[in-house]
Amino acid sequence: MHRRVGVWLFGARGSVATTTVAGAAALAHGAPPAGVVTEQPAFAGAGLTPIDRLVFGGHDPSETPLSKQVERLVAGGVLPPGLDGLIAAELAETERNLVVLPVADTQDELVRRMAEDIRAFRLRNDLEHVVAINVASTEPPANVGYANLAELREALKASRVRSGQASREVSGQAGPQGSGGAGPEGSGGAGPEGSGGALPASSLAALAAFEAGAAYVDFTPSTSIRPQVVRDWAVERGLPYGGQDAKTGETLVKSVLAPMFTARALPVHAWSGTNLLGGGDGATLADPRAAESKSVSKERVLTELLGGEVPGEVHIDYVDPLGDWKTAWDHVMFSGFLGVRMTLQFTWQGCDSALAAPLVLDLARLSALALERGHVGAMPFLGFYFKDPIESTEHALTRQYDELVRWVQEC
Amino acid sequence: MHRRVGVWLFGARGSVATTTVAGAAALAHGAPPAGVVTEQPAFAGAGLTPIDRLVFGGHDPSETPLSKQVERLVAGGVLPPGLDGLIAAELAETERNLVVLPVADTQDELVRRMAEDIRAFRLRNDLEHVVAINVASTEPPANVGYANLAELREALKASRVRSGQASREVSGQAGPQGSGGAGPEGSGGAGPEGSGGALPASSLAALAAFEAGAAYVDFTPSTSIRPQVVRDWAVERGLPYGGQDAKTGETLVKSVLAPMFTARALPVHAWSGTNLLGGGDGATLADPRAAESKSVSKERVLTELLGGEVPGEVHIDYVDPLGDWKTAWDHVMFSGFLGVRMTLQFTWQGCDSALAAPLVLDLARLSALALERGHVGAMPFLGFYFKDPIESTEHALTRQYDELVRWVQEC
Amino acid sequence: MHRRVGVWLFGARGSVATTTVAGAAALAHGAPPAGVVTEQPAFAGAGLTPIDRLVFGGHDPSETPLSKQVERLVAGGVLPPGLDGLIAAELAETERNLVVLPVADTQDELVRRMAEDIRAFRLRNDLEHVVAINVASTEPPANVGYANLAELREALKASRVRSGQASREVSGQAGPQGSGGAGPEGSGGAGPEGSGGALPASSLAALAAFEAGAAYVDFTPSTSIRPQVVRDWAVERGLPYGGQDAKTGETLVKSVLAPMFTARALPVHAWSGTNLLGGGDGATLADPRAAESKSVSKERVLTELLGGEVPGEVHIDYVDPLGDWKTAWDHVMFSGFLGVRMTLQFTWQGCDSALAAPLVLDLARLSALALERGHVGAMPFLGFYFKDPIESTEHALTRQYDELVRWVQEC
Amino acid sequence: MHRRVGVWLFGARGSVATTTVAGAAALAHGAPPAGVVTEQPAFAGAGLTPIDRLVFGGHDPSETPLSKQVERLVAGGVLPPGLDGLIAAELAETERNLVVLPVADTQDELVRRMAEDIRAFRLRNDLEHVVAINVASTEPPANVGYANLAELREALKASRVRSGQASREVSGQAGPQGSGGAGPEGSGGAGPEGSGGALPASSLAALAAFEAGAAYVDFTPSTSIRPQVVRDWAVERGLPYGGQDAKTGETLVKSVLAPMFTARALPVHAWSGTNLLGGGDGATLADPRAAESKSVSKERVLTELLGGEVPGEVHIDYVDPLGDWKTAWDHVMFSGFLGVRMTLQFTWQGCDSALAAPLVLDLARLSALALERGHVGAMPFLGFYFKDPIESTEHALTRQYDELVRWVQEC
Ligand SMILES: NC(=O)c1ccc[n+]([C@@H]2O[C@H](COP(=O)([O-])OP(=O)(O)OC[C@H]3O[C@@H](n4cnc5c(N)ncnc54)[C@H](O)[C@@H]3O)[C@@H](O)[C@H]2O)c1
Ligand SMILES: NC(=O)c1ccc[n+]([C@@H]2O[C@H](COP(=O)([O-])OP(=O)(O)OC[C@H]3O[C@@H](n4cnc5c(N)ncnc54)[C@H](O)[C@@H]3O)[C@@H](O)[C@H]2O)c1
Ligand SMILES: NC(=O)c1ccc[n+]([C@@H]2O[C@H](COP(=O)([O-])OP(=O)(O)OC[C@H]3O[C@@H](n4cnc5c(N)ncnc54)[C@H](O)[C@@H]3O)[C@@H](O)[C@H]2O)c1
Ligand SMILES: NC(=O)c1ccc[n+]([C@@H]2O[C@H](COP(=O)([O-])OP(=O)(O)OC[C@H]3O[C@@H](n4cnc5c(N)ncnc54)[C@H](O)[C@@H]3O)[C@@H](O)[C@H]2O)c1
Ligand code: NA
Ligand code: NA
Structure with a gap:
């Protein structure tokens, strides 16, 4: 029998996240898996984790209860009428796994605290693997230019975080640009509104995932795994990453x-x-x-x-x-x-959310399979899902689909 | 140096045919080959006949001069203004290769006369291969039910043709339906308007092509190569066939x-x-x-x-x-x-015609390559071009494209 | 204070009718009157009956409870979620005014019985005026050719009705065509083929309305008031009529x-x-x-x-x-x-129904005003509402609107 | 017989102007007047100047020959093939009436010179009326704030113009804003930033028209007649004005x-x-x-x-x-x-130009009629033609049309 797989969502109270959690629960109650690509016959033999073995948790600065979000989505026609009542138990279970973003003095500390949250989630739920997926609000572009991991580590330690800042800031221009040096010291900020972070929130989230031994997939166009140093970090930890920016419309x-x-x-x-x-x-x-x-x-x-x-x-x-x-x-x-x-x-x-949510389920299952197979580094075979597929230049959907199926069936 | 390849067009004075002939001439005068798939790099090494080595001829019941048709297409914005003047010489050359449909007593005789026209075209122009392409008016569906070639041959001999009939008739219900018997003798007609033919015009055209040693491609949804007996005829003659109904919109x-x-x-x-x-x-x-x-x-x-x-x-x-x-x-x-x-x-x-014409050039070049390679029978690798690809169930364009490129590059 | 006005709906359990009844109830509960033209300032001073003074009743061969229909429309997104609960009392009240189509031996008798239903509705509810609106299923075209009222009365008496026939039949070719004679005697009824009825159901409905002293408006493209004799009947009774075929899309x-x-x-x-x-x-x-x-x-x-x-x-x-x-x-x-x-x-x-229902309310109020004003015959000033405005050739919406406002404001 | 009416086009070598001139010539050669509203029966009895009695002239900083512009429009499918040849004589005639923008030291002088060009056009061609229509390139918005005509006159005299400036400049922020004072003295010209002109080019054009006794219509959204002082100028001269920004799409x-x-x-x-x-x-x-x-x-x-x-x-x-x-x-x-x-x-x-040109003909004819009738000031009855109808708030097309017809038929 399949052991359980954790899905850690950055942006866990947003529309995409809520639709994903509610949808997985609805499937358990017999809803047909429309839009879930990995439920097609071509994916049947690969030993993917069944959807009812996925356990959800995540970070979000917002504290609106998940059940309120579900109500809102039902009223908006995204989720079917009556669903809120049907899946109350599942929502309550996920609610217990949601955490507000931790407070820290430096970005280094922030990453460690976030990683602890993820590890705690894994232990508490007895999960075999954890896959972290970024479905948080899109950030503005940021330039990140550390030459290597050592420089990045220095910068993280040096960067002071205002209370609650990591969660809400929308930082651009983080870190030294192409210079290899650390972020401007004591400047209190490198971003348009004086953000002093070494990295924007999405990249910190990626590092936290890697620190907690989780795979990381970016559903958004934010900075996250764009900087080479962030990818190096994943490789150093022996973990896979994928993205970016789901294509749904x-x-x-x-x-x-x-x-x-x-x-x-x-x-x-x-x-x-x-x-x-x-x-x-x-x-x-x-x-x-x-x-x-x-x-x-x-x-x-x-x-x-x-x-x-x-x-x-x-x-x-x-x-x-x-x-x-x-x-x-x-x-x-x-x-x-x-x-x-x-x-x-x-x-x-x-x-949008109804197109995105089943893909989040797919990406969780496929990344868990990559972890299972010991895949390290970029997952270009997930390009099918993304506008800006990492380490791939193939954008033709049918070819991307065939490539995905080949990877799934290859072992 | 490449020897010349003949392109025999059934429906040679129609819009698609005229745009094809005029377009090939325009390319010779330096127009860019937009829409010609086989001019892409992926097709470069396969030894395809250059477009300026294609020679056009064909059958059409209509006698409107090609130059008149070109004028009409210029006025309609299909062909660029001034083209008529530029390519007058090429049009005149093709005009000499156009033939009205021959007159015959039986369909058997008609096929032989049509084949003679094609053979004469080959000799007169010293052509290495001839590819016949059906771009005549779409016929209504017809049921053709001959059990084997012998039966079909009998029926052709028995079927009387009114003067000029083959050309203009739009025959349905030709031949015995699923019975295996010959067409109703002396019935004077099996079609809606009393067509007594064993086969509709498009199928006769296919047979004529095969009798003349030409490949045959159907650009239309007409009956032509749908009946198994017509395909058997091609195989007996060791020739390739393809189709049907070009997909252009x-x-x-x-x-x-x-x-x-x-x-x-x-x-x-x-x-x-x-x-x-x-x-x-x-x-x-x-x-x-x-x-x-x-x-x-x-x-x-x-x-x-x-x-x-x-x-x-x-x-x-x-x-x-x-x-x-x-x-x-x-x-x-x-x-x-x-x-x-x-x-x-x-x-x-x-x-429509501007989308169709470059595909006619492609199909001529690819079928000449098939002849060159000794390919016999259906050409499913041409499915990329057709709504109803013969002996293929793949309809996804990208996969059809990849299949075509693989076939072209395979030797 | 305004006395109450009755709205008799032929097709009272259909989508348009149900949305009308449910919508009027929703307005009483505070919903904004979107789509109700007569709630605009230009109509304010004319003394139109307030919507909450309209009382609904009607004929329908179907017996599906109105509340079931409302549920269906809520599920389909036509009516807002939760409305069914809110307006249960109003629905029950209307339900008491709905009647299945009566049984009769001849169309003459059928008209009388239907008229009795309408009169009973008026008495029971103490209504000042009744407006009958046809929102029943569209019938096929029918040719009706009686020369005058006397001929039509003869034909109605002669036409035998099968049990329940009038309700379900979809009659074409009713009555003598342009001949002035009566319908085929003893033919036993009007069906799609060989219809023996003197008139199709929609015209019978119009006559029933007139017999009951009600105005009649046709929301559909059915025959109803097309024949001159049916209009003559209205004029004889001193009543207004309008239509046809609401324009909503x-x-x-x-x-x-x-x-x-x-x-x-x-x-x-x-x-x-x-x-x-x-x-x-x-x-x-x-x-x-x-x-x-x-x-x-x-x-x-x-x-x-x-x-x-x-x-x-x-x-x-x-x-x-x-x-x-x-x-x-x-x-x-x-x-x-x-x-x-x-x-x-x-x-x-x-x-469709959400566009149609507020117009039904408009037409009821405007026709009640016409009754109030003693208007007799066609109401061409309602052309604004119709694809095929009776006794009018103006189709430009803005001009029709201006004409309507002029009529409303004229006294 | 009708005397001739002059149409003075600011922007006389642009697409709209060229299509207007070429189109009027084509009509003279028998082309049907599609798109010309004033050729409809409703306008027949009003004594509008026939289109073949319109004579064209105008200002444009560009010197590209009209015949070149016509060729370009034929190539672009705006004008029918072959038209250039057909109307060569008419084009040459109009070409003689086209003038580059004059050179002047102050805007006051510029207005006088432009007015002289228009008066010369009138004399040379023996014209009964002249209508000036602005079809020049759209300018950026400008704020103009003169309290009265006297202030404006002062400012015009004070404003120095660089050689050729008026023609090409695209001036914003002209004149004192709401202050009533003159423009910044000695600033030496009006540019996008720190423009020293008293008025933008389109308003100068309007003044020139009024000085020459011409009606003025603005086909563009430029400043032109927006400032109250410019309108006052027209009224002082007893002339009509209209606009702005033709609605064609x-x-x-x-x-x-x-x-x-x-x-x-x-x-x-x-x-x-x-x-x-x-x-x-x-x-x-x-x-x-x-x-x-x-x-x-x-x-x-x-x-x-x-x-x-x-x-x-x-x-x-x-x-x-x-x-x-x-x-x-x-x-x-x-x-x-x-x-x-x-x-x-x-x-x-x-x-665009094919939709605009017939409206220019309409506006010329209608403004000539206004001159004829001695109409002074705004022409709100032309609102039918404009996105931003001057001194009118009616935007509904049908009502605007009816208003126009009423005005035309009123005398
Ligand atoms: N079809 C799709 O829906 C689709 C397709 C492609 C990409 N995306 C991307 O997915 C993301 C989510 O979309 P959504 O519609 O759910 O948006 P949303 O605004 O509903 O949700 C975003 C959530 O992220 C939270 N958040 C903000 N900053 C955070 C941080 N630093 N850490 C953790 N959580 C944070 C917010 O509080 C909010 O709950 C967006 O970036 C969007 O561009 C969505
Ligand atoms: N994009 C496209 O244009 C497109 C796409 C798919 C299929 N097709 C098919 O291509 C065919 C040609 O289209 P077109 O636009 O050139 O039509 P067309 O009507 O302009 O030309 C058809 C020509 O066929 C001739 N003809 C009729 N019966 C004949 C016969 N028995 N033998 C020989 N010639 C005969 C006609 O005289 C005419 O000159 C049609 O069947 C059409 O359905 C075209
Ligand atoms: N926007 C719109 O919805 C719109 C616009 C123009 C016209 N209409 C017309 O309005 C009518 C009603 O549309 P709907 O969507 O409610 O249709 P519907 O099918 O939902 O309802 C029609 C009702 O009429 C009943 N009926 C059938 N024959 C009858 C008869 N002889 N007497 C009384 N009732 C009878 C049926 O049982 C049914 O309940 C149709 O004719 C339609 O074409 C609707
Ligand atoms: N359907 C339409 O075409 C349409 C609709 C509404 C408004 N308009 C307006 O009509 C105007 C003309 O459009 P067009 O397509 O002919 O543009 P265009 O660019 O083809 O022509 C504009 C002409 O104005 C000339 N010009 C520039 N500054 C001038 C000045 N100060 N004095 C005199 N001439 C000057 C230019 O040299 C050019 O020849 C534009 O302002 C456009 O916004 C057009
Ligand atoms: Na594809
Ligand atoms: Na209108």
Whole structure:
């Protein structure tokens, strides 16, 4: 029988996290696993942990009860009516595993405290493996430039944290940029609003995961595992990491349409997109600095799939009344034989969290399998799930899918 | 140096054929090969015949001069302004290779006469190989039920042809249905308008190609190589065949979107489509019987890609003022985690002939390569080009592309 | 203080009727009157009956309890969650006023029995006026050709009704066509084929309303008040009538877009539309004969607004998973100066019953005002609400609105 | 017989101007007057100047020959192929009436020189009336705050102009802001920052028109007649003015859709729009400061039609390969009865200049009629043509149309 696997969620009270926890409980009550890729026959023989053996925990600065979040998602049509009552017991169980972000004097200490929380979760629940997944609010881009692990360790020790800062700060420009030196001492901050951290919160979360012996997957476009030193840390600890920025909407569609134009040798002249979204994620992205992280990761897909930069802007508009729903409109101008101009437009109307949650379950199961197999370092075979797949340049969805299945079936 | 390859077009004065001939000439004058898949680097080492070594000829009941058709396509924005002047010499050369459909007493004789036309074309132009491609008007579906080649030969001899009939008739229900017997003798016709043919025109064209030692590719959804006996004929002659019904618009997009839903385990509840088109093809499809052939071949894609029938109608509307342009709107209703309903819509605005013509060039070059390699029978590796790929059930475009490249590179 | 007004609904257990009844109750509990046109300031001084003074009753062959229908509409997202509990008392009150269609030997008797039901409703509830509104399932078109009231009365007496027939039948070709003679004697009833009824159910409903001294408004495209004799009957009784076929979706949008093209002198070359809908109305319209009534009434708008027939088909597709939701896509091809071709497309995603119900409230209040004012005959000033406004050729929405406001304010 | 009317175009070599001149010539050669509103029957009896009696002239800093511009528009599909040859004589005639912007030391002198150009045009061509229409590049917004004509005159005299400056400058912040004082003395010119001009170019153009006894209509969203002093100047001279910012695309559609929601009492929760456009106008609007003028004028429509601010952004993206074509996508979120959320989306694909040019002809004819009738001051009855109708708050297209027709027919 399968031993239990822990899923540690950074951002554990957000929409994606709540939908994941509630959805796993709903599956246990017999809901069909729509959207869970790893429930398909191609994944059957690989010994993946059953979903009902996953145990959830996590960090979040917010203290809104999970049950309140579930109610909100039911009212918004993300979760089915009546679900809140049905899964009350499971929610209460997960609630006991949720922790506010610890307080610390330095980022070094913060990482250690966060790692302790994760280890405690593992012990208390008698878990075979733990997979940490970042589903926290998107941060603005940050430049991190430590030359090696030693420098990073120094900087973490030197960086003082204001009370509660790590949780709420949205730090850019952390650490010395390409210089290899430590962050500006005593400056009290390197980020736009004077953030003094050596690393932004998402990267600290990754380090905490590694310190606790957990795999780490980034569902967001935040800095987290982008810096080479953070990846080195994982390798030093012998752990796998993956990401970034789950593709669940406009970019998912792009990742199948762009290869169509390429395969047919049809030149694309302009690709424009407008994304309308509400919800917590929308509110975060209404901040142009956070939106920048998102846009950058969105753009990589097209540039790499079409073999070069293509004109056209991508707008991300916060439209509060849309709630957890997202509408994307894309307009593609291309030409055929002898230059005739043609157009493809699409409109995607999706519920973001309902698309994301089953993928969180997939990523937990697949990363647990990677831990099981002793995989160390990047997991490029998870590229299927991401807008900005780490250590991979393949963006065509079907090829990414085939690559994932090959990896799962390979042993 | 490459010897020349002949491209015999059934329907040689139609929009697709004319755009193909004019386009090949334009390329020779320096136009970039947009839309020609086989000009991509992946195809470079395979020794494909250069486009300027292709020589065009063909059958068509119509006698409108090619140059008139080119003028019409320039006026309609399919071909660039001024092209008619530029390529007058090339058009005149092709014009000399075009033949009206021959007159015959029986279908057997008709096939022989058509084959003679193709052989004469080969001799006159000193061609190494000839590839015949059917780009004639779509026929209504026909049931053909001969048990073996002998029976078919009998039926062809027995079937009387009215003067000029083969060319214009749009015959359904040809031959005995599933009975194995010959067509009703002396009945004077088995088709809706009393067609007495053993086979519909597209199948006769295939036989003529095989009799002339040519490969045969069907760009249309007509009967042609659907009957097993017609394929047997090709194999008996040691020749390759491929098809059917080029995917250039709505279905092309479907062939990348449907695999997206499947890969992500997102159940599709309904897929509805409306196609608006003008032009000669649109006028033909305004006849519900011809449209039936098209719809059947369009539907296979979704059913096979989504693993079952999905509700939703596909409309094909003739909208005369659209000319050679096609607009398709598709509405896909799917659900995600826990049954949340979502929607994807797309609108495709394409110029059909400009999308089709470069594929005709591809198919000519690839089929010549198959002849060169001595390939006999079905060419499933051409599935990338077709809505209803013969002897293949793979419809996902990226996988079809990869399969094609593998075949091209394999020797 | 306002005395109470009765609203008699033919089709009282359908989606539109149920949403109307439930919505009126919700307004009484404080819901804002979104979509109720007559709650706008322009209508304030006219002395319209307050919505909480409307009392509902009606006929329906179905016996499904209203509360079950409300539950279904809550589950389908048409009515807000929790509404069923809130308005239980109001539903029970309306339930007491609902009657199955009476049984009768002849259509003449049927009309009298139905009229008795309406009169009983008025007495029991002490109502000042009664307005009857037809929201029953759409019937197929029927030809009715009586020369005058006397002939019609003869025919009604002669027409025998099978038990329960009037309720369920969907009658075409009722009565003598243009001949003035009575319906085929002794034929034993009106069914889709060989219907022996003098009139289809919707026209009988109109007569019953008039016999009971009620105004009659047709929300559907059925025959009802189309025949001149039925209108004569209303005039003889000194009563107003209005209709037909409420415009709530695609046609509503057409009624503002078409005048835009006309006002700007932009020639429209083709207008194509596809309507996807589920629900009870969708299921009815899946029958091509019922859909015909709908299409005919939809087409009048464009033809009259654009000053002539415009090419382009209108499809109505039943897509069961859409439930009470409707999606319409329209594609308009027009040209500007010197013939340049341009395109306008729209996609409408609406909840039909939620758009229809507030209009039913409007029509009840406005018809009660007409009764109050002693208006006799057609109410063309209600054209704002209809695809096929009776005795009016104005289809431009803004003009219809201004006309309505003028009528309301005129006294 | 009608005497001739002059049409003086500021921006006479731009796309709109060129299409207007070429189009008027094409009409003389028999092209049908599609898009010309004043050719409709409702305008027949009013004695409007026939289009073939219009004579064109104008100012433009550019010196590209008109015939080159026509060629460019033919290549871009805005004008029909072959038109350049057909209308060579008419183009040459207009070319003789085109003038580069004069050089002057002060803005006062500049206005006088420009007025002289217009007067010369009138004399040379023996014109009964002259109508000046601004179709020059959109300027950024400017604040102009002169208390009265005397102050403005002072400021014009004091403002020094660099050689050629008036023509190319894109001046913001002209003149004292709300202070009533003169512009900064000796500043030596008006630039984007620290502009020393008393008025931006568009307002100078208006003054020049008035000095020459011409009516003035602003087709753009530039400052021009926005300042009260500029309007006072027109009134002092006894002349009519009108504008601003012609509605030809997205806003045109908004001006019929928004009244639909209002008339039906359907609350609009968010209205988002994305405009993709190329061409000279697109290049200008790629400058966010110029785009600001456009966005402001676009927004007035919705706010005034919906009776309040509605959330949602409007993007204007420059997409070079679109050429003179514009694509707009709008997404409207609204609700119906009891708060059910619904959506309307539209995609408009139009050729801007082909929509604009016939309106320029209309405005010339209608303004000439106003001159004829001795109308002085604002022409609010031209609101039908504008996004931001001067001295009018009516934005509903149908009502604007009816108002225009009433004015035309009134005498
Ligand atoms: N389809 C999708 O939903 C999708 C796709 C791709 C990426 N994402 C990303 O997933 C993330 C979560 O999206 P969401 O819709 O759940 O957003 P959300 O705003 O609902 O939730 C984010 C949660 O993160 C918490 N948080 C903030 N800072 C934190 C920190 N330093 N440590 C731990 N928790 C922190 C917040 O309190 C909040 O509870 C976003 O970054 C989003 O961009 C989502
Ligand atoms: N994108 C595309 O254009 C596309 C895609 C898939 C399939 N097709 C198919 O390609 C075919 C050609 O399309 P088109 O737009 O050129 O149509 P078209 O109507 O312009 O041309 C068809 C030509 O076939 C000729 N013809 C008719 N019967 C014939 C016969 N028995 N033998 C030889 N010629 C005959 C006609 O005279 C005409 O010249 C159609 O069947 C169409 O369905 C086209
Ligand atoms: N937006 C809209 O919803 C809209 C707009 C225009 C017109 N309509 C029309 O309104 C009508 C009602 O639509 P719906 O969605 O409520 O349909 P529905 O199918 O839910 O309800 C129709 C009801 O009519 C009843 N019925 C059938 N025959 C009857 C008869 N002879 N007498 C009395 N009742 C009878 C049925 O039992 C059913 O309860 C349809 O005709 C529809 O076309 C609706
Ligand atoms: N549908 C439409 O085309 C439409 C609708 C509304 C408003 N407009 C407005 O009409 C104007 C013209 O559009 P276009 O597409 O022709 O642009 P364009 O860029 O093609 O032409 C503008 C012309 O103005 C000239 N110009 C610049 N500054 C000038 C000055 N100070 N005096 C005189 N001429 C000057 C330029 O040299 C150029 O020739 C723009 O302001 C645009 O916003 C156009
Ligand atoms: Na793919
Ligand atoms: Na209107």
